[in-house]
Amino acid sequence: MKKKIYLSSPHMSEEGYELEFVHETFASNWIAPLGVNVDEFEKEIAARMQMKYAAALSSGTAAIHLALKYLGVGEGDIVFCQSLTFSASANPIIYQNAKPVFIDSDWATWNMCPEALAQAFEKYEKMGKLPKAVIVVHLYGIAADIDKIMEICNHYHVPVIEDAAESLGTTYKGRPTGSFGKFGICSFNGNKIITTSGGGMLVSDDEDAIKKVRFWATQSRDQARHYEHSEVGFNYRMSNVLAGIGRGQLKVLDKRIEKKTQIFNYYKKHLAELPGIAFMPENEWNVPNYWLSCITLDNGGVLTQMDIILALEKENIEARPIWKPMHMQPFFKNCDYVGKNVAEKIFEIGVCLPSDTKMTQEDMQRVVETIIYSQHVK
Ligand SMILES: Cc1ncc(COP(=O)(O)O)c(C=O)c1O
Numbered sequence: 001m002k003k004k005i006y007l008s009s010p011h012m013s014e015e016g017y018e019l020e021f022v023h024e025t026f027a028s029n030w031i032a033p034l035g036v037n038v039d040e041f042e043k044e045i046a047a048r049m050q051m052k053y054a055a056a057l058s059s060g061t062a063a064i065h066l067a068l069k070y071l072g073v074g075e076g077d078i079v080f081c082q083s084l085t086f087s088a089s090a091n092p093i094i095y096q097n098a099k100p101v102f103i104d105s106d107w108a109t110w111n112m113c114p115e116a117l118a119q120a121f122e123k124y125e126k127m128g129k130l131p132k133a134v135i136v137v138h139l140y141g142i143a144a145d146i147d148k149i150m151e152i153c154n155h156y157h158v159p160v161i162e163d164a165a166e167s168l169g170t171t172y173k174g175r176p177t178g179s180f181g182k183f184g185i186c187s188f189n190g191n192k193i194i195t196t197s198g199g200g201m202l203v204s205d206d207e208d209a210i211k212k213v214r215f216w217a218t219q220s221r222d223q224a225r226h227y228e229h230s231e232v233g234f235n236y237r238m239s240n241v242l243a244g245i246g247r248g249q250l251k252v253l254d255k256r257i258e259k260k261t262q263i264f265n266y267y268k269k270h271l272a273e274l275p276g277i278a279f280m281p282e283n284e285w286n287v288p289n290y291w292l293s294c295i296t297l298d299n300g301g302v303l304t305q306m307d308i309i310l311a312l313e314k315e316n317i318e319a320r321p322i323w324k325p326m327h328m329q330p331f332f333k334n335c336d337y338v339g340k341n342v343a344e345k346i347f348e349i350g351v352c353l354p355s356d357t358k359m360t361q362e363d364m365q366r367v368v369e370t371i372i373y374s375q376h377v378k
Contacts, residue, residue, distance in 0.1 A: 001316055002315055002316045002366075003316065003363075004316045004317075004318070005316070005317040005318065005354045005356065005359060005363050005366065005367065006318050006354060006356040006358075007191065007292065007318045007319065007320060007352060007354055007355060007356065008191045008192075008193075008291065008292060008354075008355050008356055008357075009190070009191070009356050009358065010190050010191075010195045010197070011252075011256065011356070011357045011358050012245075012248070012249070013248055013249065013251060013252045015251075015252075016248075017247070017248030017249075017251045017252070018244065018245045018247075018248030018249060019248070020248065021037055021243075021244030021245070021247045021248050022241055022244045022245060022248075024036075024037075024244065025037060025240050025241050025244050030240050031239070031240060031241055032239045032240055032241070033218075033237065033239070033240070034237060034240055035240030035243070036240070037240045037241075037243035037244040037246075037247055038056050038237075038238055038239075038240050038243040040243075040247060041056055041201075041238075041243040041244075041246045041247050041250070042054040042055065042056050042201070044247060044250055045186065045201050045203065045246075045250070046203055048168075048169075048176065048250065048253070049164075049168075049176045049178050049179050049184055049186070049203050050175060050176050050179045051178070051179050051184060051203035051204055051205055052204070052205045052207065053203065053204055053205070053206070053207050053209075053210035054201050054202065054203045054204075054210065055201065055202045055210050055213045055214045055217065056199065056200075056201055056237065056238035056243055056246075057199065057200045057201065057202060057213075057217055057236045057237060057238055058198065058199060058200065058217075058235075058236045058237065058238060059088075059187065059189070059198060059199060059200045059236075060088060060163075060165040060185050060186060060187030060188075060189065060200035060201075061088040061091065061092060061187075061200065062200055062217070062234070062236040063183075063185035063186075063187075063200040063201060063202035064088070064089065064092040064135065064161060064163065064185055065092035065095050065096070065234075065236075066202060066213045066216055066217060066234070066236065067133075067161045067182075067183040067185065067202055067213075068092050068093065068095075068096050068098070068132075068133060068161070069096060069216065070183075070209050070212060070213060071132055071133045071159055071161075071182070072132060073093070073096045073098045073132045073133055074096055074097060074098065075096075075097040075098070076097075076098070076099075077096075077098040077099070077131070077132040078098060078099050078100070078101050078124065078129060078131045078132065079093045079098050079099070079100055079101070079131050079132055079133050079134070079135060080100075080101050080102075080103050080117065080120055080121075080131045080133075080134040080135070080158075081093060081100045081101070081102055081103065081134075081135040081326065082102070082103055082105065082111060082112045082135060082136055082137045082139075082144075082163075083102035083103060083104060083105070083325040083326045083327045083328075083337060083339070083343045084104075084105045084110065084111070084137075084139060084322070084323055084325050084326075084343035084346060084347070085137040085139060085163065085323055085325075085326065086165075086323055087326065087329065087331075088165070088187075089135055089137055089163045089165075089326075090102075090135070090326050090332065093135075098132065099335060100326070100332065100335050101120060101124070101131065101335065101336045101337070101338065102325070102326050102327040102332070102335055102336070102337040102338070102339075103116050103117050103120055103337075103338055103339060104116040104337070104338065104339020104340060104341070104342050104343050105339075105342050105343045105346060106145075106342060107281065107342060108145065108281055108283065109142055109143065109144050109145050109281055109283065109286075110139055110140070110142055110280060110281055110346055111136065111137060111138060111139055111142065111143070111144035111145070112136045112137070112144050112145075112149055113339060113342065114145055114148035114149055114152060116338050116339040116340070117134070117149060117152050117153075117338075118152050119338050120338040121152060121155075121156055121158075123338065125156070130156055130158060131158055132158070133158065133159050133160070133161055134149070134153050134158055134159070134160050134161070135160075135161045135163055136149050136160060136161075136162055136163065136181070137162075137163040137165075137166075138162065138163070138164050138166065138167035138170055138177040138178075139166055139167075139323070140166055140280060140288075140290075140291055140292045140294055140352070141166055141167045141169075141170050141193070141260070141288040141289040141290050141291035141292070142167070142170070142280060142281060142286065142288050143167065143170055143171070143172035143177050143283070143285075143286040143288065144162075144172075144177075145283075146162070146172050146177070146180045146181075147172075147173070147180075150180055150181070153181075159181065159182040159183075160180070160181030160182060160183075161181055161182065161183045161184075161185065162177060162178045162179075162180060162181040162183070162184045162185070163185055164176075164177045164178030164184050164185060164186050165185060165186055165187035165189075165192065165200075166187075166192070166193075166291045166292075167288070167289055167291065168186050168192070168193055168194065168253065168289060169193065169253050169254070169256075169257045169289040170286070170287065170288050170289045171286070171287045172285060172286055173285045178203060179203070182204060182206065182209075183202060183203065183204050183209070184202075184203045184204070185200060185201065185202055185203070186200060186201045186203070187199075187200050188200060188201075188242075188246055188249070192291070193253065193256050193257070193260065193289055193291050194246070194249035194250060194252070194253050194256065195245070195249060196238070196242040196243065196245045196246040196249065197242060197245065198242070199238045199242050199243075199246060200238075214237075216231070216232075216233060216234055216236070217233075217234055217235075217236035217237045218233070218235075218236075218237050219233035219234065219235060220232060220233030220234075221233070256289075256357050257289045257290070259357040260289060260290035260291060260293075260355055260357060261288075261290050263290065263293055263354075263355050263357075263359060263364060264279075264290040264293040264355075266364050266368070267279070267293050267295070267353055267364075267367075267368065270368040270372075271295070271368060271371060271372070274297075274301065274303065274371065274372070274375065275300065275301040275302050275303075275375075276297050276298045276299065276300045276301015276302070276303070277295055277296070277297055277301060278295065278296045278298065279293075279294075279295055280293070280294040280295070280296075290355065291355065292352045292353070292355045293352070293353045293354075293355045294322060294350055294351065294352050294353065295350070295351050295353060296346065296349040296350050296351075297349050297351065298349055302375050303371075303374060303375055304349075305321060305348070305349055305350065305351050307374055308351050308371055308374065309321065309351060311370055311371065311373075311374035312354075312367065312370055312371070315366065315370045317354055317366070317367055317370060318354055319351055319352060319353055319354060320351070320352045321347065321350060321351065321352070322346050322347050322350030322351070322352065323347065324347050325343040325344055325347055327343075328344065328347070353367060354367055
């Protein structure tokens with residue numbers, strides 16, 4: 001069996017930064033609850049994302065959930081959510097007994113289409129039912145056109161949650177994604193650009209909101225010597241050990257972005273001649289983190305999406321289709337969707353190529369050669 005090449009696997013620093021922070025927790029026996037690493041990791045992520053405050057949580061999903069709760073999303077409410085995304089962007093809407101309305105993507109960003117969003121607002125305004133929140137995603141590390149989206153949402157006075165789970169380090173017009181809306185969230189899940197094995201962060205400029213979220217995430221324990229609860233609570237906090245891994249990982253975030261950029265440029269250079277190929281969008285106002293390098297293969301080409309995925313699989317190389325849009329998912333089949341099926345098309349023809357930062361030059365060459373060769377054997 002040939003060496004496995006992963007899509008995006010955990011990559012601890014060669015310097016051992018993570019272990020140093022973790023050792024400190026062992027030495028002080030401050031394994032849990034919370035502790036110095038959690039406090040410092042919150043400050044470091046807030047600084048990196050240019051937001052004032054952050055709450056370290058057990059996952060990005062938990063961060064979206066508590067952001068929605070803070071915004072008062074509840075039974076019978078609607079929330080506009082980008083359709084082309086991972087289900088974790090939309091599931092917390094259901095946890096709050098609200099209903100998602102899915103918004104299409106555009107070709108320029110693959111993310112929420114401002115025109116479709118405006119259309120959805122017009123439609124729901126006429127029905128006298130504006131959404132309680134809008135969830136916009138910066139998919140694969142590409143920034144959404146956030147200025148346009150913010151302008152529309154501000155016009156209707158509807159708060160924005162930016163799902164930056166895949167875009168830590170990405171900038172839009174020089175500012176980090178996740179810093180434009182009322183809330184930003186990131187994820188430190190195992191496949192993300194940096195990982196704590198599992199974890200997330202909610203960021204905001206609103207100190208009261210972050211304090212409240214920390215309270216809810218720690219089982220809503222009121223100030224009392226005994227255990228007193230006046231609200232429902234959640235066990236959503238990050239442990240001090242995992243925050244230590246996160247602090248170490250954050251030190252190498254820029255290195256990881258550099259490598260992911262190199263991988264993307266390598267594919268772009270060596271696969272440019274493949275018939276029907278197009279690369280994920282690049283915009284002058286956006287510096288992506290290139291979390292995953294994605295391509296599309298249009299009908300005119302010889303190869304289809306599945307040809308490439310299967311050819312790579314045979315060589316023990318991991319590749320995947322683009323996320324299946326939420327409005328196409330059986331679970332969400334009764335939800336409204338506004339758009340022109342761009343997300344659907346990207347899903348049909350898109351492929352995520354291996355973007356693992358541990359890939360060597362030889363590994364990248366193997367990926368490219370497998371794809372090019374598969375064209376000749378078809
Ligand atoms: C776009 C998107 N949103 C949300 C999440 C949820 O993050 P987590 O796995 O930390 O809950 C993920 C990744 O897992 C994601 O890719």
